[in-house]
Amino acid sequence: MGIGTRNTARRREKKRILERFGSHISHGQMRYLRCAHLDMQEERRIGIKFVDKESGRTVIDAFTSAGCFNAGRGNPAIAAALARAAERYDMGTPGFLSRPKIEFAKRLAALCPGDLNRVHLAGSGADAIEAALKLALGATGRREVISTEKAYHGHSGFSLSANGKDYYKHLFQPLMPSFRFTRFNDLEGVRRMASRETAAIIIEPVQGEGGIHVAADEYVAGIRRLCDELGIVLIFDEIQTGFGRTGTLWASGHYDVVPDIMVVAKSISGGLYPNAAMVYRDDRRFTDFVDAHPDFHPTSGGGSDLACEVSSAVLDYITATRVWENAAAMGARFKEGLEDITRENPSIVKEVRGRGLMLGVEYKYEFIGALIADCLAKEDVWAAYSGNAPQVMRFQIPTTATAGEIDELLGKIRRAVKAMRPYLVFMLPMARIPILRRVFDNVHVQIAAFNWVRDIEELFA
Numbered sequence: 001m002g003i004g005t006r007n008t009a010r011r012r013e014k015k016r017i018l019e020r021f022g023s024h025i026s027h028g029q030m031r032y033l034r035c036a037h038l039d040m041q042e043e044r045r046i047g048i049k050f051v052d053k054e055s056g057r058t059v060i061d062a063f064t065s066a067g068c069f070n071a072g073r074g075n076p077a078i079a080a081a082l083a084r085a086a087e088r089y090d091m092g093t094p095g096f097l098s099r100p101k102i103e104f105a106k107r108l109a110a111l112c113p114g115d116l117n118r119v120h121l122a123g124s125g126a127d128a129i130e131a132a133l134k135l136a137l138g139a140t141g142r143r144e145v146i147s148t149e150k151a152y153h154g155h156s157g158f159s160l161s162a163n164g165k166d167y168y169k170h171l172f173q174p175l176m177p178s179f180r181f182t183r184f185n186d187l188e189g190v191r192r193m194a195s196r197e198t199a200a201i202i203i204e205p206v207q208g209e210g211g212i213h214v215a216a217d218e219y220v221a222g223i224r225r226l227c228d229e230l231g232i233v234l235i236f237d238e239i240q241t242g243f244g245r246t247g248t249l250w251a252s253g254h255y256d257v258v259p260d261i262m263v264v265a266k267s268i269s270g271g272l273y274p275n276a277a278m279v280y281r282d283d284r285r286f287t288d289f290v291d292a293h294p295d296f297h298p299t300s301g302g303g304s305d306l307a308c309e310v311s312s313a314v315l316d317y318i319t320a321t322r323v324w325e326n327a328a329a330m331g332a333r334f335k336e337g338l339e340d341i342t343r344e345n346p347s348i349v350k351e352v353r354g355r356g357l358m359l360g361v362e363y364k365y366e367f368i369g370a371l372i373a374d375c376l377a378k379e380d381v382w383a384a385y386s387g388n389a390p391q392v393m394r395f396q397i398p399t400t401a402t403a404g405e406i407d408e409l410l411g412k413i414r415r416a417v418k419a420m421r422p423y424l425v426f427m428l429p430m431a432r433i434p435i436l437r438r439v440f441d442n443v444h445v446q447i448a449a450f451n452w453v454r455d456i457e458e459l460f461a
């Protein structure tokens with residue numbers, strides 16, 4: 001078969017798969033993936049990369065589902081632990097005694113800061129956030145929760161109520177009425193809002209979806225003091241920042257602060273079998289409540305025996321390899337390279353920020369986030385812009401990345417920025433006109449325009 005015939009057959013197959021995805025899963029998502037050149041199918045998954053089934057191209061996973069693959073894609077040691085566990089266990093009965101659960105909870109507690117040594121297992125990040133907020137409300141008997149603007153804590157009832165972007169919430173109002181929001185890193189704002197009616201203050205030590213904002217030392221220390229003064233429960237959502245991502249095992253390690261509750265998920269699963277946990281202090285407020293209401297937040301699949309065996313293997317892996325040290329070293333190398341790119345492109349890039357391998361590049365305009373995502377996909381890099389701040393491209397590659405892989409990624413980013421330039425020649429001046437900028441920033445316009453470009457590309461392919 002000639003190359004031309006093979007390419008045509010591949011295109012037909014891709015079209016068929018896209019149509020089926022559209023018919024059976026989501027037409028809207030299919031259009032989004034296609035327009036951004038993200039209509040890939042993950043086949044083999046190795047380290048920081050996966051292979052796209054149709055094209056056979058190797059793609060760098062620079063997003064990792066916002067930090068699910070700290071131990072790398074398809075980590076063989078963790079996959080082997082899952083295979084061994086499947087021979088012996090199934091999910092198990094949620095409330096029953098079981099060696100995998102007890103062993104994992106004990107080991108997780110030993111790695112958590114301070115006296116965070118009580119573990120509630122859950123099915124997903126959002127599920128664990130639900131448990132954390134319910135514990136704070138139940139233990140204090142108060143009803144108010146303070147979250148931050150642009151925060152992201154999940155999509156279930158309480159967690160969505162704590163989400164700081166209206167885009168995700170407006171269709172489902174009214175949500176929890178007593179959830180309030182302050183600006184991230186605004187200690188005075190929290191001080192003004194907090195009172196003895198406040199049950200909990202919830203923050204991400206580095207806001208991920210909000211656009212990679214690192215919590216300042218004084219902010220975290222000030223919130224801790226405020227919580228101690230007013231009897232408020234301090235919750236750290238470490239779902240993205242945990243398991244070595246920011247250069248310490250937990251992001252709280254950058255501060256001299258222990259939260260009352262820490263929530264972890266994503267990389268706890270090794271990217272292989274979902275799991276999540278809410279870890280809370282050995283404090284009478286909490287233990288009395290949980291002892292009196294052991295079923296305050298049960299789930300059928302959360303913290304299953306299979307999941308706990310996998311999570312124990314994750315702990316083995318990350319502590320043996322000390323992934324956080326690599327995240328700190330590779331993060332510094334990557335950040336330096338991104339800063340060079342910023343200096344080379346002052347009209348496009350505004351700032352690089354983040355911690356360890358949780359880095360964000362803020363562009364001058366929101367629409368550049370979509371444009372660069374598309375150019376990166378064409379360079380075989382899967383990177384996503386922040387859901388609650390589209391002008392910020394996030395880079396959260398596995399913490400196992402090598403120096404060579406960082407340099408390879410930097411080369412691709414440089415080429416993607418260069419590929420974007422011809423569009424920006426006319427878009428940047430036009431974006432100074434507010435109405436045009438709003439059109440460029442509109443996600444529906446972007447999807448329609450990029451799909452149209454994709455149609456033209458395919459016509460000439």
Ligand SMILES: Cc1ncc(COP(=O)(O)O)c(C=O)c1O
Pocket residue numbers: 066124125126127129152153154155204208209237238239240265266
């Ligand atoms: C900071 C943060 N909290 C909570 C969640 C919700 O976790 P999950 O998607 O596992 O429900 C996410 C997911 O992206 C997250 O990034």
